[in-house]
Amino acid sequence: MQKTTNQENLIIVFFVVTLILSSIYIIVERCFVDIIYFGVLVYYFVRFLIIKCKGV
Numbered sequence: 176m177q178k179t180t181n182q183e184n185l186i187i188v189f190f191v192v193t194l195i196l197s198s199i200y201i202i203v204e205r206c207f208v209d210i211i212y213f214g215v216l217v218y219y220f221v222r223f224l225i226i227k228c229k230g231v
Contacts, residue, residue, distance in 0.1 A: 183227060190220045 197213045 186223065190216070190223070194220065 194213070194216055197209070197216060201209050201213055
């Protein structure tokens with residue numbers, strides 16, 4: 176169970192870093208494709224958090 180928790184924490188850290196870097200890039204460039212990419216990343220991050228909180 177501990178290995179699973181560590182992997183989940185690693186995924187969360189990866190998503191947070193990716194979202195932060197993507198948001199900085201989007202603010203600078205303001206490209207529509209990047210905004211869509213950012214939206215997809217946020218969507219999957221929220222889905223992951225919902226699944227993690229439900230314990231499925």
